[in-house]
Amino acid sequence: MGYSRRDFLATAVVGSLSLGLEGQESKATEPARAATDPTTGKRPIIVCAKNGLNYLDEAFGMLRGGADTLDAALRVIRGPEDDPNNDSVGLGGIPNEEGVVELDACCMHGPTRRAGAVGGVRNIKNVSLVAKAVMEHTGHVMLVGEGAERFAVAQGFPRENLLTEHSRKIWMLWKEWQSSRDWWGPGIDAPNWKAPETVPDSELWQQRIQKLEEIAAGLAIEPEFRSAAIHRVLFPPTGTIHCSALNEKGEISGCTTTSGLAFKLPGRVGDSPIIGAGCYTDQDVGSAGATGTGEQNIKVAGAHTIVENMRRGMSPQEAGLDALKRIVRNFNGDHNKLRFMDMTYYVLRTDGAYACVSLWEGYSPTDPHGMAIHDGTRRIEKSVGLLKGNSQEFPPVPKIPPELLKNSDYYK
Ligand code: GLY
Numbered sequence: 001m002g003y004s005r006r007d008f009l010a011t012a013v014v015g016s017l018s019l020g021l022e023g024q025e026s027k028a029t030e031p032a033r034a035a036t037d038p039t040t041g042k043r044p045i046i047v048c049a050k051n052g053l054n055y056l057d058e059a060f061g062m063l064r065g066g067a068d069t070l071d072a073a074l075r076v077i078r079g080p081e082d083d084p085n086n087d088s089v090g091l092g093g094i095p096n097e098e099g100v101v102e103l104d105a106c107c108m109h110g111p112t113r114r115a116g117a118v119g120g121v122r123n124i125k126n127v128s129l130v131a132k133a134v135m136e137h138t139g140h141v142m143l144v145g146e147g148a149e150r151f152a153v154a155q156g157f158p159r160e161n162l163l164t165e166h167s168r169k170i171w172m173l174w175k176e177w178q179s180s181r182d183w184w185g186p187g188i189d190a191p192n193w194k195a196p197e198t199v200p201d202s203e204l205w206q207q208r209i210q211k212l213e214e215i216a217a218g219l220a221i222e223p224e225f226r227s228a229a230i231h232r233v234l235f236p237p238t239g240t241i242h243c244s245a246l247n248e249k250g251e252i253s254g255c256t257t258t259s260g261l262a263f264k265l266p267g268r269v270g271d272s273p274i275i276g277a278g279c280y281t282d283q284d285v286g287s288a289g290a291t292g293t294g295e296q297n298i299k300v301a302g303a304h305t306i307v308e309n310m311r312r313g314m315s316p317q318e319a320g321l322d323a324l325k326r327i328v329r330n331f332n333g334d335h336n337k338l339r340f341m342d343m344t345y346y347v348l349r350t351d352g353a354y355a356c357v358s359l360w361e362g363y364s365p366t367d368p369h370g371m372a373i374h375d376g377t378r379r380i381e382k383s384v385g386l387l388k389g390n391s392q393e394f395p396p397v398p399k400i401p402p403e404l405l406k407n408s409d410y411y412k
Helices: 005-010 050-064 069-082 127-137 145-154 165-178 202-218 223-234 294-299 302-311 316-330
Strands: 045-049 103-109 114-121 142-144 240-246 252-258 279-282 286-292 343-349 354-364 370-374 378-382 384-390
Touching: 045 050, 045 069, 045 343, 045 354, 050 069, 050 240, 050 370, 050 378, 069 103, 069 127, 069 240, 069 252, 103 127, 103 279, 114 127, 114 145, 127 145, 127 252, 142 145, 165 202, 165 223, 202 223, 240 343, 252 279, 252 286, 279 302, 286 294, 286 302, 286 316, 294 316, 302 316, 302 343, 316 343, 316 354, 316 384, 354 370
Parallel strands: 114 142, 354 384
Antiparallel strands: 045 240, 045 370, 103 114, 103 252, 240 252, 240 286, 279 286, 286 343, 343 354, 370 378
8 A cells, every 4th residue: 555654643543443362353343433414414424445545635525515426436546546656556556477557446326326347457547437437438337458448548548558667676576586486376265275384584584585685676676665665575465445435415436446466467357346346335325345355355245245234234344344254254264364365344334334344453563454534534543353463465474574564664
C-alpha cells in the first residue's frame, strides 16, 4: 500500500483491536458504530482502503454537492490509479512475472442495480473507469484481456506504458534474486503443500538481504528505496483499493481496483474484478469490498457473503467476521497456513453503519490493518482482527527479522 506508517500514526486512530496470544480468535463482538446524523438521521459517508485517504476530501465534497455515489467512490480509487508512486494499482503497479502490468477492477451502482468489471487489462491506467464504461456502454458485465483493452481504447482511454522505472527495477530485483523460487507449483490449499523449513537463523537472513542489496545496487535502485524494494521482493504484495459511498438519499455504490498479486502468472485474475468477491453492492442492504489474498476471497465470495449476512440481520462487523471465518474453515483453522495469507473487508450498510474487519490484525505490530472513512470527519480506524497477531505474506519465508520490518513502508 502506498500509505505510510507515519501518516497513519498522525491520523486519529479509533478501534477496538485487542492484543493477546498470536493466532487466537479475537473476542471482539461490538457492533459497528452507526454514522447517522442525530438531527437529519442521514449523512453521506465514504469508506475505503487506507491508501484512499488523501482523496476522501474531494470525494466527500462531491457527495455533499449531489454527485452520484459511484462517481464519488471512483474519484477515490482513481487517485492511486493515477499516482505513479503507488505500486498497488494503476500506473506504476508491480507487474506480473513477465514484467507486464495487468490490472483488474469492478464497480456496482446501487441505484440502478448495474455492474461492470474488467480483468487482466494491459496498457490502460484507469481500469476502474473502464469497468464503469463496461457497465454503461455494453450489454455485458465483464471484459478481460485484449478485448477489454480494445474496448477501452474505443471508449477514448489512452494506451500508455504502465511500468514505471521504479516498478521495473523491483521486478528485475525479484527476477534476478528468484532463481528457482516462483509461483509455479501447488498452491497453499493443495493437500500436499508443505510449509518450508523455517530457519530462525539471523545469519541466513543477513546473507539473503546482503545478496539482495548487491543486486539492487547493480540495478541502480536508489539507496533510499532499496529496503522498500527488497521488502516487495521478499513479501510480494496484493495491493488493492476498495471504496464504498453512501449519500444523504440512502443511495450506495462500490468499486475496487488493483494491479493484483505482485509477480503473478500472466493472465492471473484475482478477486478484485469478481462481482461478489472483490466488491458487492445491493441498494437494499449495503456494500462490501476486499483487499488481500484474492484466491482465498474468491472461494468464499467474500463481498457477497457479507452483504447477504447483513440482509439476514447481522451487523456489518458480524457479517465481515463470518466471511473471514469461512476462510479459516477452508484451512481447518491451520494457522501454519493461514499466516501466509491475509484479508481485509470494508463494510458499509445503507443506514450508515460500517465496519472494517481483517483476518489478522496487521502485517506487523506497527502496520495494523484499517479503513479510511469520511462522514464529515476524515480519519483512519483500525480493523477488528479475527485472529490475533500478524500475517506473514506469501510466499512463505522464515520469521521476519524486526530490523527488516522497520523498513517495510514504501515511499514515505
Ligand atoms: N486482492 C487483490 C488480488 O488478489 O489480486
